[in-house]
Amino acid sequence: xxxxxxxxxxxxIQVETLxxxxxxxxxxxxxxxxxxxxxxxxxxxxxxxKEFFLLGFIALIxxxxxxxxxxxxxxxxSKIALIIRLGIVTxxxxxxxxxxxxSILREKIDSLIAILVVIVSWSVILLLLISNSPNVLxxxxxxxxxxxxxxxxxxxAFKCAFFSSLIVFFSYCMAAPFIIKGRFDVLFNSVIVLxxxxxxxxxxxxYLEKEDREKFLLRTKLELDKKNLEEINxxxxxxxxxxxxxxxYNRDFFDYNFNKEWNxxxxxxxxxxxxxxxxxxxxxxxxxxxxxxxxxxxxxxxxVLYKNANRFHELPARYGGEEFILLLPHVNLEEALKLGEKxxxxxxxxxxxxxYTTYGIVTVSVGVCSVIPRSNLKKEDLVLAADSxxxxxxxxxxxxxxxxxxx
Numbered sequence: 239x240x241x242x243x244x245x246x247x248x249x250x251i252q253v254e255t256l257x258x259x260x261x262x263x264x265x266x267x268x269x270x271x272x273x274x275x276x277x278x279x280x281x282x283x284x285x286x287x288k289e290f291f292l293l294g295f296i297a298l299i300x301x302x303x304x305x306x307x308x309x310x311x312x313x314x315x316s317k318i319a320l321i322i323r324l325g326i327v328t329x330x331x332x333x334x335x336x337x338x339x340x341s342i343l344r345e346k347i348d349s350l351i352a353i354l355v356v357i358v359s360w361s362v363i364l365l366l367l368i369s370n371s372p373n374v375l376x377x378x379x380x381x382x383x384x385x386x387x388x389x390x391x392x393x394x395a396f397k398c399a400f401f402s403s404l405i406v407f408f409s410y411c412m413a414a415p416f417i418i419k420g421r422f423d424v425l426f427n428s429v430i431v432l433x434x435x436x437x438x439x440x441x442x443x444x445y446l447e448k449e450d451r452e453k454f455l456l457r458t459k460l461e462l463d464k465k466n467l468e469e470i471n472x473x474x475x476x477x478x479x480x481x482x483x484x485x486x487y488n489r490d491f492f493d494y495n496f497n498k499e500w501n502x503x504x505x506x507x508x509x510x511x512x513x514x515x516x517x518x519x520x521x522x523x524x525x526x527x528x529x530x531x532x533x534x535x536x537x538x539x540x541x542v543l544y545k546n547a548n549r550f551h552e553l554p555a556r557y558g559g560e561e562f563i564l565l566l567p568h569v570n571l572e573e574a575l576k577l578g579e580k581x582x583x584x585x586x587x588x589x590x591x592x593x594y595t596t597y598g599i600v601t602v603s604v605g606v607c608s609v610i611p612r613s614n615l616k617k618e619d620l621v622l623a624a625d626s627x628x629x630x631x632x633x634x635x636x637x638x639x640x641x642x643x644x645x
Contacts, residue, residue: 253459268396268447278454283344286393290347294335297387298328301358304380308365311373315365322361330354348395352402355388359406366417374417378428381410382435389439390446399443403436481556483533484540492555492563496617499551499567504611511566511574511608514624515543515581518603518636519595520560526594535590535600536560542584546577563621571608571641578606578639586637596636603631607642619644 256270270278301323308319334350337343343350359381366374385406389399410432418425479491487495503510517523517539524532540554543562547554553565564581566574582604590600605627607620623642631640 253455253462256455268444268451270451274458277458278451279345281454282450283347286347287338290338290392291335293391294331297391298331301331302328311377312365312369312371314371315369318368319365322365327358327361330357348398351388351392351394352398355384355394355402356405356409358384360409363409363413363417367413375421375424375428378410378414378417378432381406382432385432385436386439389443393446393450394443396440396444396447400440403440407432407436481540484536484556486540486544486562487553487555489555489557492553492557492565495553496565496621499565500611500617500620503567504613507610508568509570509608509610510620511569511571511606512620512624513564513566513574513578513581514557514605514607514621514628515539515562515564515578515602516628516632517560518597518601518632519592522594523592523600538588538590539585539600539602542581542588546581546584563624566608569608571606574606574608575639575641578604582637582639601637603628603636604639605629605631605642606639607644609644 253274256274269275305316305320305323308323309316312319331354334347334354337350338347362377362380362384366377385403388394388402394402411429414425414429418428479487481488499510517535520532520535523535536556539562540556543554543564547564549568551565551567552569555563555565557563564577566577569577582602585600585602586597588600592598592600595601605624607624607627609615609620609623611617623644627640627642631638634640
């Protein structure tokens with residue numbers, strides 16, 4: 239799963255429900271449940287951050303290019319326009335761009351853009367109000383561009399786009415009679431053009447956000463499905479690898495890893511050791527104390543084996559009913575014998591009562607073997623040698639460790 243879903247309570251059922259609702263309805267709700275909405279907003283801000291500065295820089299340059307048209311179209315107020323554009327609006331635009339770097343303001347970036355759109359539009363309306371040039375009749379087109387830029391280029395959230403556009407439209411409608419004096423036809427045309435531009439940009443804004451939210455849901459669904467699949471695979475892998483009772487590795491997994499380790503030891507000429515152990519008189523224990531008690535003993539012995547498998551690649555496994563095996567790459571016979579004796583002693587120190595065996599407590603017989611693999615030796619020979627050594631321990635009194643004689 240992606241990092242974006244870390245520490246959230248989003249689940250695939252929530253996301254799938256939203257996807258199905260969107261498929262059934264033409265209108266997409268532009269607000270998710272709180273947990274999903276938070277993740278969506280974080281991802282959206284992160285994606286927009288990459289392009290925000292570039293778009294803002296371009297927008298400020300284009301906005302200030304109108305200083306040239308002001309001198310041509312509105313020469314009577316061109317100096318005032320220069321002061322407003324360069325001295326007021328441009329610094330505000332720069333501040334909005336820089337707000338992307340401040341964590342508290344970053345989440346309010348849509349609201350800040352909306353406010354900036356309104357201020358820039360008001361600056362144009364102000365210039366039109368104070369100018370006496372006949373060209374003011376056609377200058378409202380600048381307001382249309384400002385709204386389009388905020389709603390489409392900067393992709394404001396639809397809610398912010400809607401309210402900022404509404405404010406701009408009514409502001410112009412209130413100022414228009416004082417800008418376009420006595421020309422109802424031009425006034426009506428300018429209002430309709432501005433309204434059309436706003437409506438079209440809001441439609442675009444809505445569908446852009448709708449598409450963005452739908453894509454987010456699909457990406458999230460894929461990530462959640464992938465995460466769920468990975469979790470299932472981990473569980474299946476554990477079931478395949480582990481013995482369900484003792485939680486040690488099972489024989490199949492041991493054989494698979496033993497084959498790999500044997501081939502590596504054969505190639506690089508280092509020793510590989512095996513400790514084979516069997517619980518003494520375990521059948522008698524099971525018959526007299528019951529299978530639940532027998533399972534408890536198996537778990538206790540497996541814990542001893544597990545905690546003694548400390549080094550990388552050392553692999554403890556349940557080999558049979560009461561038989562256990564420990565794979566020891568890079569361990570020679572002397573080291574393996576010491577570890578085998580340690581395991582035997584720790585099992586003995588558990589003091590698990592067993593009245594039907596020689597020592598009165600649960601003990602293990604241990605066989606130990608280690609060899610540097612060679613071409614005329616099979617890996618099975620190592621296991622058989624350790625197994626034979628273990629049976630020798632049983633025959634000679636149990637609760638002891640016997641080294642193998644494999645050369």
